[in-house]
Amino acid sequence: MxxxxxxxxxxxxxxxxxxxxxxxxxxxxxxxxxxxxxxxxxxxxxxxxxxxxxxxxxxxxxxxxxxxxxxxxxxxxxxxxxxxxxxxxxxxxxxxxxxxxxxxxxxxDPFDERPGGDxxxxxxxxxxxxxxxxxxxxxxxxxxxxxxxxxxxxxxxxxxxxxxAVTAFLDEPERVLGLLTERLDEEADERVRPALAEALGLFARLRPAYRAAAVDRLVALCAPPHDAGLRLAALGRLADCAPDRLPSDLVAVVVALLRARSRRPRPADLPERPDTDTLIGQLRRLRPADEEGARLLRTLHTGLGGRTADRIALLKGQLTSEASADRCYAVWMSAGLFREWRGSYEEPVALIGEQLGMGEERLREAAVPVLEDLFGLARPAADHLADLVAAGPEHSIRRWKSGVPTLGGPLRALARAGDRRAVPALAEVLRGPVVPYDTGYVIGHLGPAAQPLGALLRARLGEIPVDSPDAYDRASPLLFALGGLRHADALPEVLRLLHGMPADLRRRDWLVEAITRTVGAFGPAAREATPLLRELLDGGNAVTAAAALWSVEGDTEAVLPVLRQELTRGEHARASAEVLGRLGPSAGAASSDLRRLAGSEDVWKQVAAAGALWDIAGDPAPVLAALRPAWERNAHTRGTLAACLGRMGPAGAPAHDLLRAEVAAPRRHRARSGGYGSHDIVEDEQLLRACRTALGSV
Structure with a gap:
């Protein structure tokens, strides 16, 4: 060069x-x-x-x-x-x-070309x-x-x-404003003009002293005779920096502009991109050719923020467009809305489900991951998911060039929605040569409808060699599912693992933990396991073994000393407190230890100890003392705290203002910038149910 x-x-x-x-x-x-x-x-x-x-x-x-x-x-x-x-x-x-x-x-943007941003x-x-x-x-x-x-x-x-770039980094605001307005007057390329409008909106936000002039120009750019792309960009930034200047018929205007824009011919001089095996190349192959459209819609949805009614109406307009690209953008934008804001999403979810039957791979590839993360909220799309699962095994299991297969997205979404139509497909998966690791975890969302899968789960567990280096990886999901189904007929296969695993097995303690949890879930039907559980009371799995033994035998005297001892160990204190709470009043001897733990600086130990004190002694004071600081300090504790308040009934009333505020809050409690978890939505919905249950208990 x-x-x-x-x-x-x-x-x-x-x-x-x-x-x-x-x-x-x-x-x-x-x-x-x-x-x-x-x-x-x-x-x-x-x-x-x-x-x-x-x-x-x-x-x-x-x-x-x-x-x-x-x-x-x-x-x-x-x-x-x-x-x-x-x-x-x-x-x-x-x-x-x-x-x-x-x-x-x-x-x-789920298809941001810059890798490493997840x-x-x-x-x-x-x-x-x-x-x-x-x-x-x-x-x-x-x-x-x-x-x-x-x-x-x-x-x-x-x-x-x-x-x-010039807007974000050049510390000469008058020069920047002059450059942007000059370029907006002179720029002829319709791909560049929207970027200039977005930069002007960013400038209005970053430079309050110059905001009025920038906003006035944005307002002018929102109207004819400017082209649809430029108007959409200006509206998106106006929603972000001056929502009071938006037109009253915003959604109708935006939908009309989107459809006008989708009818334009594709520019003939788009730059050619290489075909590489990089992450950038992979993401480009997944996205439609019109990347600018995704940016414009992202800006608008981001600017509207918590205006969920407007965003739902906008999504409905996009999802009914004749242009598949508009519908694809709507699916992507819906993910951010669902993850961050609470709302009534039945209509957009049903429309997203309709995209599965459009025969377009990109639409399906965009829609399925969104539905997977919705769990029960995906039910309005369940018919379309079920049709897709029934269409062929490729939608039930996904095979990768390297590594073990995983459940197919459509089947995972259907099962997470709690739809019993997932059961036959899951049965076929369990009969297959290799069971995807996530199968057992997904089955738990089906509840009693999954009972017919118990025998298949038991059979697959019995096939795992006890000395296999990957015994934990293969067995743990199956054990989780069997425990959730309370399928005690599988006890011989469960105990076979416990009896036969070598002392040096990889992740041995993890496997023992999974086994004892499953035995505990079986309850009194697992009495055959009592001697083994008693042996485990002296070791690294003592808390789980104690919980299982109490569940099987109900012998408080056998497990209480173990749990009190583990309560003083930092590593197991929280788990021990949680198990003591399940023992109820019979664990009264541990009250003094729990009171000390309730004063811990560790928020999770506080919460566990306070909840246990209520369950054991009916004492609301520790719960109420720990609740407010924990609720604010760590949003992850709120589900546990709300469940405890539900058990407390009228005694929890002094903290019900927190529950009412949570139910009224428009934003999900786990929403955060820059990242998300696959269970954020379902855990937020569980929190809301727990709050409403507690409020209804008074």
Missing amino acids: PGEDAVFTGIDEVAWASMRHAYGSAEDVPGLLRALASSSPQERERALDGMYGAVHHQGDVYDSTLACIPFLFTLVARAELPDRSGVVELLVSIGGGETADEGPRDDA ERLDDGEDPVGDDDHAMARTAVRAGAAVFAELVRDRDPEVRRAAAS
């Missing part, structure tokens, strides 16, 4: 080998930087993928990330180099982008210090004058990427 030496002047003088990135030594970083200037599109894309995967892994900033910034700025300033827009976006991400100043977004992952690494992020932001700000030049670049993709 001509001029490469000038681009990378000084790169070999940097002590890269002494620096680090996500996977160790940063000695490979110069090669990645040079590859960003390669003449090969495939090599450039792999290099960008490598930068996100290692140097800026999951948004982290390392010393090597900081050392890259000057070279990245040199790259984007060289007009002769291709694909600079991706490097501009990398710089924006390293600097924190708009999210560093804007605060949390309620939605994220914060659901937890690789166990220590979090990167805020100082590194602050230094990165300072370094990107220091070079932000380059972005001001790039908003006039000859490459429209660079101009598009530079619009938000």
Whole structure:
């Protein structure tokens, strides 16, 4: 590439080998930087993928990330180099982008081309210090004058990427406002104009002193004669920074603009993208060609935030569009709405279900994961899920090029919705050559309807070699399902594992824990296991063994000393308190120990001990004392606390203001920026039910 030496002047003088990135030594970083200037599109894309995967892994900033910034700025300033827009976006991400100043977004593009952004992952690494992020932001700000030049670049993709960059990082507000308004007047490319409008909305939010002028311009951009894409972008940012200036018929206007936009011919000069095996390439293959449409809709939905009625109406309009791309965007946007905000979602969920029968793979691939995470809320789509499961085994089990298979998304979603039509398909899966690891966990959501699966689960458990290195991985889900079904006929197969496993078996203690929980779930029907459970009272699984023994025999005298002893051990104190609560008044001798634990600084130990004291002694004082600080300090405790208040009945009334506030709150209790868990929605719905039950107990 001509001029490469000038681009990378000084790169070999940097002590890269002494620096680090996500996977160790940063000695490979110069090669990645040079590859960003390669003449090969495939090599450039792999290099960008490598930068996100290692140097800026999951948004982290390392010393090597900081050392890259000057070279990245040199790259984007060289007009002769291709694909600079991706490097501009990398710089924006390293600097924190708009999210560093804007605060949390309620939605994220599930097909963001920047890999490593899924914060659901937890690789166990220590979090990167805020100082590194602050230094990165300072370094990107220091070079932000380059972005001001790039908003006039000859490459429209660079101009598009530079619009938000100059807004987020250039500390010259009058100059930025002038640049954005000038470019909006002069820009001819319909792919760039929406980015300029979005940047203007970001500017209005970041620069309150200049907000009025920016908002006035956004309002003007929302009206004819501007094109649909520009108007949608302006409306999205107006919803975010000046919702009072939105038109009263917002949803009707947006739906009409979306449909007008979908009827336009696709631009003929879209840049060609390489076909690579990178994460960027995989995500691109999943998304429709119109990436700008997804950005426009994300901006609008994010701006509307908790205005769930408007967002539901908008989704309905999108989901009934003739354009499959509009429907696909609606499915993606619905995920963020469902995860963060509470509402009545029967209509949009039913419409998402209809997408499964449209015969379009992309729509199906978008819709199924959304329905999987809805659990019971997916019932309005259950008929379509059942049709899909019945259409062929490929929807019941998913086979991967490497690793064990998993349940197919349609079957998992149907079972999680508690629909008995999942049972025959699950039976076929259990008869297959390999049982997907998640099968047992999914069966639990079917309740009594899954009883016919008990014999098959028992048979598959009996096939597992007791000395197999993966015995725990294979047995644990089956044990979980058998315990949930109370299928005590499987006790011989369960005890076979306990009797036969070698002392050095991998994850032996975990397997013993799973076995004893299952035996405890069987209750008195598992009396044959009593001698083994008594042996386990002296060991690392003592608490679970005690719980199981009490469930099987009801012998409080045998388990109470063990549980009191474990209550004093930090590792098992919470579990022991929970089991003591199940013993009820017969565990009164442990009350003094539980009172001490209720004063612990560990919020979960507090909650467990306080709840146990109510169940044992009917004493509301510890619960009420622990409840308020725990409720606010750790949202994960709320389900446990609400269930305890339900058991307390009128005695819990002094804390019912918290329950009423929770039921009235529009936002899900586990909603957070930048990430989510697959069970956030179902656990929030369980919390709401527990709150209503407790309030109804008075």
